[in-house]
Amino acid sequence: GSKRKRLVSIYHAESNTVSRILVTMPEYKLMYFNTMGHGEIIRWIFAYGGIPYKDERLTREEFDKIKSSIKGGKLPILMVDDKQLPQSLAIARFVAKKARIVPEDDWESALIDALADSLHEMLFDLYKLRQTIPDYNEYVGKVRDEFFPKSIAPIAQALDERMKDRQWYTGDKLTWGDLIIGRAFAEMYNRQPEMLKKFTHLVSHMQKVCEMPAIKKWIETRPESPF
Template sequence: MPHYTLYYFNGRGRAEICRMMFAVAGIAYDDRRLEFDDWEAYKNGFPGWCVPALEMEDGYMMPETMAICRYLAREYDFYGGAHLEMMRCDYISDCLYEIMDDYMRYFHWQNGRFRNNTAGSEIMAKDIECSDMRYPAYDMMWCDMMFYCCLETPFMDDPALFDNFPMLRALWSRVGHHPRIFNYLTRRPYCDW
């Protein structure tokens, strides 16, 4: 079994989906959390000077959240079996990542830009509401976990977020009550983001 080390800041942010996927897969890994103040000393050791980054046994360092997630989804069977299911899972996850990216830019107010993605969020929410997100052959898809991770902070800020979307609230509950995810959520370090 490969040994992994995940590098990210001391927060949920862009790495939480990776941590959740490791938890559901039952895979042990080193969770290296960096402090913002230490970033300048470490950044040259990471591809593209960015985190999250996943280090493999052979020292290979894989950057970028979505690349890491797709790798883990293939390795630990968090995709559907058919190409169309995989594409839908990628589409949903990519849309959620864009929402999270906008929210994080707003939250940290870096880059001086906040693109309001509300219309896209509502379209995607309706698409998820109309689709069958309960892939019966699979316990948990990576897009399910991505949904939870990307909307966790906005949901904490506004508990009425899913009031008009009962299927999304049900999905949120199903993911949060998955035994391995529930166990992970109850023991992870607390952070605002």
């Protein structure tokens, strides 16, 4: 199809003039299942950055048909024009750079990478547990009694401490780290608020992220999908 173009102004300091040029924008397509899972943080970043993309949600049958052509044979995959980028955190970081919410400072950037890895592992273990326990009430009981104290509470406690006297996770500007925190804890809080209620700084930070106009709109208008 025809490529999207964007008008960009370029300032030339030596001649004190501005020229305007049309820049070709890549076409983005996120391929994942109709679930939040490992694709949802990417969708949040696209929403926050106001970056147009196609949110393609495949059935298992549709995925099986194209699996052999997918890098690594797993979803999510981000199509950038005709190139494939695999791995959810690599995709999230790539889109976050486009949205300009990756810190320039190397240390701050590394802290967010570490946060992303921790929360990714936490959510992955939660999904795995959910798949092994079909009964929802039994699953919630197992999370509350065993998984939460061991695997979620220590992370929530550390984040609660960190957010006590900070506006954002690093420095004084929102980064994709803040979106990860919002994404990782929002569903949990909506379904089982009593688990997180003692982590007041974490909860208020998560709520602040979810109330940002672009994120709020995404949450309100996104397709219905399971955890």
